[in-house]
Amino acid sequence: MESSAKKVIMISGANRGIGRAIAERLLADGYMLSLGVRNLGKLPKTLKPQVETQMLCHIYDARDRESAKRWVNLTAEKFGGIDVLVNNAGILHTNGLEDDAEDLLDDMWEVNAKAPLRLTRLAFPYLKQSGSGRVIDIISMSGKRVKGDWVGYSMSKYAAMAASQTARLKGWDDGIRVTSICTGFVQSDMTAGNAPSFSQKNMSRPEDVAQIVSTLLLLSNESAIPEVTMNCVFETL
Numbered sequence: 001m002e003s004s005a006k007k008v009i010m011i012s013g014a015n016r017g018i019g020r021a022i023a024e025r026l027l028a029d030g031y032m033l034s035l036g037v038r039n040l041g042k043l044p045k046t047l048k049p050q051v052e053t054q055m056l057c058h059i060y061d062a063r064d065r066e067s068a069k070r071w072v073n074l075t076a077e078k079f080g081g082i083d084v085l086v087n088n089a090g091i092l093h094t095n096g097l098e099d100d101a102e103d104l105l106d107d108m109w110e111v112n113a114k115a116p117l118r119l120t121r122l123a124f125p126y127l128k129q130s131g132s133g134r135v136i137d138i139i140s141m142s143g144k145r146v147k148g149d150w151v152g153y154s155m156s157k158y159a160a161m162a163a164s165q166t167a168r169l170k171g172w173d174d175g176i177r178v179t180s181i182c183t184g185f186v187q188s189d190m191t192a193g194n195a196p197s198f199s200q201k202n203m204s205r206p207e208d209v210a211q212i213v214s215t216l217l218l219l220s221n222e223s224a225i226p227e228v229t230m231n232c233v234f235e236t237l
Ligand SMILES: NC(=O)c1ccc[n+]([C@@H]2O[C@H](COP(=O)([O-])OP(=O)(O)OC[C@H]3O[C@@H](n4cnc5c(N)ncnc54)[C@H](OP(=O)(O)O)[C@@H]3O)[C@@H](O)[C@H]2O)c1
Pocket: 012, 013, 014, 015, 016, 017, 018, 019, 037, 038, 039, 042, 060, 061, 062, 063, 088, 089, 090, 091, 092, 111, 138, 139, 140, 141, 182, 183, 184, 185, 186, 187, 188, 189, 190, 191
């Protein structure tokens, strides 16, 4: 079983929702964390750096290429390397097939598809050096199948899945293992207003996603988990 000692983990969108739950869990697990957030002032108290040496919080905006470069570079500089990237930051616009909303399509392409690929690309040299690098992509069941009319969100998550699978292939020989986590509805701000026909109390918990991430990080290179699907309703794929 792998040890948490000294492993350096980057998490995008760590200030709320699923990213926050993952950050809180991995902090408790004892990892070194580098949190990428748009607004440092919005970081919850639970994630305020108690131990200066265990955490870095850095401005990261998925729409800003330079902020991605600065965050990756500073993380490697502060900790001497990067072992894990958790691509979590994401947005949902609910435009459907017949909506004329190309600006929203572009926005989701930028944040949900291009930005995680960019972070993966920037972190890859460090993950290779690690010898047991990990990329954990928080995708969605919307990146595996189409169930409703959120066409742009689905398109962006299918694209993110393509990037995730490419990273899995390209990283293999250097010990990088990539897991795409595909969940159905999870309790968070994203689903609070956007899934009115489905009660949040019946949705999966962010802490359960965090539990999965925590467990994945304990596995050796020889026990790769390419994909995790998680759902709050019965569904056959
Ligand atoms: N909730 C679900 O049912 C569900 C299901 C499947 C997959 N997912 C995926 O899980 C991930 C997390 O979603 P969530 O449910 O936790 O949503 P959330 O509560 O809305 O949180 C989204 C996170 O992404 C960050 N973010 C948004 N735009 C950003 C940008 N331009 N640059 C940097 N960070 C940005 C947000 O930061 P700010 O606070 O600054 O906005 C926030 O930290 C997303 O990729 C989402 O697609 C969610």
